[in-house]
Amino acid sequence: MAKQKKQPRPKALPPKGFRDYFGAEVEDRTAMLRKIAEVYHRYGFDALETSAVETVEALGKFLPDVDRPNEGVFAWEEDKDWLALRYDLTAPLARVYAQYRNDLPTPYRRYAMGPVWRNEKPGPGRFRQFYQCDADTVGSGSVAADAEICAMLADTLEAVGIPRGDYVIRVNNRKVLNGVMEVAGLSGDDKEAERGIVLRAIDKLDRLGTDGVRALLGDGRKDDSGDFTKGAGLNDEQAEVVMGFMDAKRDTGVATVARLRELVGGSTIGADGVAELEMIAGLLDAQGYTSDRIEIDPSVVRGLGYYTGPVYEAELTFEIEDEKGRPQRFGSVAGGGRYDDLVKRFTGQQVPATGVSIGVDRLLAALRAKGRIKSTEVGPVVVTVMDRDRMADYQAMVAELRNAGIRAEVYLGNPKSFGNQLKYADKRNSPAAVIVGSDEMEKGVVQIKDLILGAEIAKNATLEEWKDRPSQYEVPRDQMVAKLREILNGQG
Template identity: 75%
Template sequence: MAKDKKPRRPRAETPKGFRDYFGAEVAERNLMLRQIAEVYHLYGFDPLETAAVETVEALGKYLPDVDRPNAGVFAWEEDGDWLALRYDLTAPLARVAAQFRNDLPAPYRRYAMGPVWRNEKPGPGRFRQFYQCDADTVGTASVAADAEICAMLADTLEHVGIPRGDYLVRINNRKVLNGVLDVVFGFTGSGDDADPSAVYDRETRKDDILRTVDKFDKVGRQGVLDLLMGGRMDPSGDFTKGCGLNEDQAGVVLSFLEARQQDNAATLKVLRDLVGHTKRGSEGVDELEQISELLVAQGYFSDRIVIDPSVVRGLGYYTGPVFEAELTFEITDDKGRKQQFGSVAGGGRYDDLVKRFTGQAVPATGVSIGVDRLLAALRAKGRMDGASVGPVVVTVMDRTRMAEYQAMVGELRAAGIRAEVYLGNPKNFGNQLKYADKRNSPVAVIQGEDEAARGVVQIKDLVLGAKIAENASLEEWKSQPAQREVARDDLVAEIRRMLEQGA
């Protein structure tokens, strides 16, 4: 008779593509969220929290490089409806703007912060759950709203600790690219001269061309040229089919990607020459010129915000200006190679997203900051060390006096000082100090029977003690004692003084 198998124990491991965040990481992220919210609030945006779950229908077909939304989201069927975890914070905003359109002010300015989920293949630094911080203006077609988003993005980066010179906000316009495609396929887009077959050819190949030009930073000039034409063989031997443009057509697209000049005025002139008399292209260049003028009027020049035609943005819902924040400083990868950090935020105008719900045109524009990427950048620059100061630990020398130890931490907490009583097995005092070290505690409080009888406590400066143990001589041990005795009544005042001095 076969023996019954014991139930298998669950594996203690994080699901693939996800990760856990511990004390210092959570504290640093919360600090950054507060700093970003301060700037968003300063610009007049109101907070909004939406549900983590939306209907797949509401999310729409806007995930990168997939035809079906449920191919890129975590989705399930419930009572005949398909639901999914949100993959960004913009699609929920579109639903809110439509659902509450009679109650919200117009324009509606909101910011939102929280996790999003994408059912994509994970890789190094690429997770299936990550945080975003969005700010959007819904209900105005004015390019002043786009200019404001770009200015706010620059201010936000500086407020969280990225100095001027270490970042660049780059702006482009989807209408300009559409104008370039009009030139490529041979019509102005003004109406009568538009060959229907050319329009169909351009629109059916547009997404392929968009995806190709969006790879400019990754595969370079020749790589994009190959992908625009017949195709490209990558170093691994994999072949990617091209867009099928001829050499002249591909050359026009490449000229657009390389149109950035020394200043915005010169870039705009090159773009005007490229789009010629195409209606959409000319409109896009006009909008970029207005944005540039509005930013200059506010003191944002090309050292902070530039027009850069190589910015495309992958999502298909962008209809006008698009922008991206790039960190320009170098970091060293795992193999010791130097490389620029790259993009940490992006966004643009999406005038058709709310229209899906209402049937009426509702213009909108916004930006999303990748919090995890931005935190990684600050750590790479040494502006965050991944460490946090732990609580003051009151050790336990006598279990029968637990009430007195709790009274100590009560006084410290009432004074705004983070503190805790050691609640493990107090038998081995050395383990209590090891615990305090593991908690990164700055100070340990010690009171045994003798100290209690004399009305004093011992205060151990753990930070100074670690430094002395690492570097100091015997004389320095004596001149800078890491542990001192103070009156019990002076406990709070003494610990506050030590913390203010950096203990």
């Protein structure tokens, strides 16, 4: 056996579950993050950027999907400390607030945006690194803070291009659910497991339907693949109370609140929750956020275990076609709620907090699906190289274009084949090419080829039209910028 075998070449692939983003994908996301940050900022939220790496101990174990035990974080040992990539932006916020609580204003409104990492099994459209964009208010127990975040979420969705009527923000309150559980005989520390199963069952209403949820409230549910999920073991009477809760939405907020008040009966926490929902609705109404934008919906519970009060979720209500051409609602793009215990882990003192997380990549996908973001980017004007010795002249031309604010570049590949240069311009989606050979230099002119118009003519036009609508123009050198501006404006 040859021991000195040559090292094999490394594979040119990202790790499993990771991907690359090119051109417009990156720029559209940056633009969207900027729009979101503008709204957050106008609401008085301050930016915070924590590092991607935290100690495992500071992060804690608050991963959303407790149903899938294999999922977790990317972690490693470093100088006897265990470090990990953050899995959300809330856990680092809790650490920061605990660390700087004497210096930060209280309440502390902060926004954060950036990638988070999940050590999950990757799947189609499911990546191990994705963007979140959060806003949280730490240190205020007032439901006015929750109402404010719901209002801000509505403003944010409209700011990024989701028109009113194409989204709805649903609000509920964990305390109401806890009241309902109390009525159903599910209170007490020994029933924590059951309550968890009920919570996650309700959270899956969209996907499993009423029958599926009902099965999970009882003995359990077998899915299409034959896998069995153990249920909460509720008897019929108990299950009916919970099912009634999910079904408590009425035509108006007032009617829904009245129905919930019935359901929570004598439960103090339940009554508290209903009162909070009523206050939130009142505050939002006063600011003009009526139920066409933000509504009370008892079927919203959010999967996360750590929520303690109001929870909210933004759903896009328009339909898109799935891969088989069937119409489908786009679904949830943001969610959050009140969590009053995360900072307590560090300090021992309860600090009330509430916040929202926007799934930026999903929101971008929605805007693309609706055609509200163009997915191809217009490339630069390409100055072709007809004469290699005149590179300095071409560079001077391209500098002139850039100084005029026109995206432009000189062809820097091998200029031997002019066809390759035009193919390159095509691949770049260039709007125009500038062509200057020795003849043009002598005459003091440039040739400008309108590549978009040219492509259209080549596709559709008759010979007569071709003659009438030239796609190539000869203009004096000093009119190059003006002519290109004219062409670019015409294409816009």
